[in-house]
Amino acid sequence: MRLIVCSNSAPRWQDGAGLLPRSPGGLVPLLATLLGRHGGDWVCTMPVGAGPDDPSGDGSVEVTGLPGGVTLHRLRLPRATVDRHYETIGVRLLLWLFHYLLDTARQPEGRLAEAWAGYEAVNRAYADRVAALMTGAPDEFVLVNDHHLFLVPEMLGRRARRHGRIAFFQGLPWCEPDYFGVLPAHIRDRILTGLLHADVIGFHCTRWARAFLGCCARFLPGCAVDDRGVTYGGRRTRVTVAPFPLDVATxxxxxxxxxxxxxxxxxxxxxxxxxxxxxxxxxxxxxxxxxxxxxxxxxxxxxxxxxxxxxxxxxxxxxxxxxxxxxxxxxxxxxxxxxxxxxxxxxxxxxxxxxxxxxxxxxxxxxxxxxxxxxxxxxxxxxxxxxxxxxxxxxxxxxxxxxxxxxxxxxxxxxxxxxxxxxxxxxxxxxxxxxxxxxxxxxxxxxxxxxxxxxxxxxxxxxxxxxxx
CATH class of the missing domain: 3.40.50.2000 (Glycogen Phosphorylase B;)
Incomplete structure (x- = not known):
């Protein structure tokens, strides 16, 4: 199996020792464990520096080879774009949405176009890098993670010639359709249709999976939903429950x-x-x-x-x-x-x-x-x-x-x-x-x-x- 993972979060590593898990569970330690066992590529965001001359936003990719056949690809993204992607959309819209924390009398705010463009730009940069890494091998497995990268499955589906599988995992809860519907319609529908280009979508528990299925049934005319997945636009996406394990050895x-x-x-x-x-x-x-x-x-x-x-x-x-x-x-x-x-x-x-x-x-x-x-x-x-x-x-x-x-x-x-x-x-x-x-x-x-x-x-x-x- 060839594994390609991508996440907004960046791992730590040590020369000669490979990836270092930060804790006995969670996204980054899980991905570190999987890549440590199987090898492969990890695409993530280069942390943005504090200074005005920080070079991290030049659009390049820093590639680091690690022991065990693991290669890190850290994207150098413009600071303003990262802020719109992470702070405005990632935290103040999506993180608060999925935890039922929006003040719906005032939020979502009306001026999201510029921030959403930044969100799309970051997703596009990830999709570009992952597409360049994909070989089309039948045993290739691309694992996209969390609300920062909702659009990557669709962008990959349109760009990459592939025979392997694309998976998405949602580490946050998924909210019920009535609450998900507070999103502007163009963002709401883009999230759902973007995710449905994945072959499989995973959640930590049945409750979040059913809420996602309910959102698809409510907001995507013509989609067919059952307990195991969604059929939409001629594609079938399997929905599964896969709670993160505890690394008891750690x-x-x-x-x-x-x-x-x-x-x-x-x-x-x-x-x-x-x-x-x-x-x-x-x-x-x-x-x-x-x-x-x-x-x-x-x-x-x-x-x-x-x-x-x-x-x-x-x-x-x-x-x-x-x-x-x-x-x-x-x-x-x-x-x-x-x-x-x-x-x-x-x-x-x-x-x-x-x-x-x-x-x-x-x-x-x-x-x-x-x-x-x-x-x-x-x-x-x-x-x-x-x-x-x-x-x-x-x-x-x-x-x-x-x-x-x-x-x-x-x-x-x-x-x-x-x-x-x-x-x-x-x-x-x-x-x-x-x-x-x-x-x-x-x-x-x-x-x-x-x-x-x-x-x-x-x-x-x-x-x-x-x-x-």
Missing amino acids: VDRLRGEPATARWRARLEREAGGRRVIARADRIDLWKNLPRGFAAYRSVLEREPGLAGAWWFCAVATPPGRPTERTRELQRECEDLVADINERFGAPGRPAVSMIYPDLPTTRNCVVAALSGADLVLVNPTFDGMNLVAKEALYLGERARLLLSVNAGAYEQLADHVTPVHPFDVEATASVMRDAMTSGAAPADRAAARRLLREQDANRWLDRMMGVQR
């Missing part, structure tokens, strides 16, 4: 690293003998941190004595590109934490702490927090999957996992978690209080670990390729 390695031991010792000191509620999130709008803190405050208002027996440890990391909304979210979280500690904390013993780990040891801090927890809260409003939920199940020896029913991982993990309805603070507080006071043992952790170990990158790729095992 988790085990992180668990044994000295940096994890240092974080574990620090967190144990801060816990001071108390039992631990843990959460680990980027400061993203859909991660729903404020409602988690508000639910904990509600628990303590009912039973103040629990503040002396429990410590809420919230590991927080910055979003990929902050906006005014994420900065406001961080201030709101810190104000909530300050209020809880003023009311229920004691000198040197806060009831809740936001932990901001340094970037090099972020994953070590997360592993330390989850492995030492007695209770883990994962309550996103909507989430494509949620890696932390899988990490918590794999690492936790005694912790119950409270998991949002709107996390993509919930479908796969439902038998091993306690469900949380993320918009209902009082319901979340009730579930949290029950978990803190009941003393009930968590669900069968051995079965959960067995489920997680059975999943790996190759099985995920088989699902995308339609290979039955």
Whole structure:
């Protein structure tokens, strides 16, 4: 098999060592694992520099050969084009759309033509590069990833002579047709028709796949939709569910690293003998941190004595590109934490702490927090999957996992978690209080670990390729 992958996100590598996974799951580590095993090409965007003379926007491609037959192709794109593609369309339109975060009284904004032209230009640059790499071999598999590159399948279908397959994977949720319909019609329809030039489209869970199928049925006259895919314009596109696996070998390695031991010792000191509620999130709008803190405050208002027996440890990391909304979210979280500690904390013993780990040891801090927890809260409003939920199940020896029913991982993990309805603070507080006071043992952790170990990158790729095992 010849593998060509493309993603807006760029990998890290080390001379002589090849690609370096950043974490035990997610898009970049998955692609790094697949290319490390199969070899192939990875097309991504060159990070844009900060200076006005930054050369990254000259339209060229930086090609780097790595061990294992892997070649990186980093596109040097104009800064203004990248900003329109990533910030205006990628974040402020599509990221917020798929997480139900648009203020529909004001958004989408009316002036999107220039930004959408930038989005198309970036997709065209990717399609040009991938088309140049394609050989037309029957075993060629092109894997296009995430909302940054919705138009690439169509652009490839029109340019490349091919006999292999083109796949697209959507790592975000997919919203229901009524909400998807807030997009301008020309953007809405272009996204759908662009994707339907792929041979297969993958999602983390059945719910997101069905929402996509519903959008096709609603907005594309003449398309035929069934549970397995879409037929449109004489083409058949298979739709599949392929949740990202947890790389348990990476988790085990992180668990044994000295940096994890240092974080574990620090967190144990801060816990001071108390039992631990843990959460680990980027400061993203859909991660729903404020409602988690508000639910904990509600628990303590009912039973103040629990503040002396429990410590809420919230590991927080910055979003990929902050906006005014994420900065406001961080201030709101810190104000909530300050209020809880003023009311229920004691000198040197806060009831809740936001932990901001340094970037090099972020994953070590997360592993330390989850492995030492007695209770883990994962309550996103909507989430494509949620890696932390899988990490918590794999690492936790005694912790119950409270998991949002709107996390993509919930479908796969439902038998091993306690469900949380993320918009209902009082319901979340009730579930949290029950978990803190009941003393009930968590669900069968051995079965959960067995489920997680059975999943790996190759099985995920088989699902995308339609290979039955």
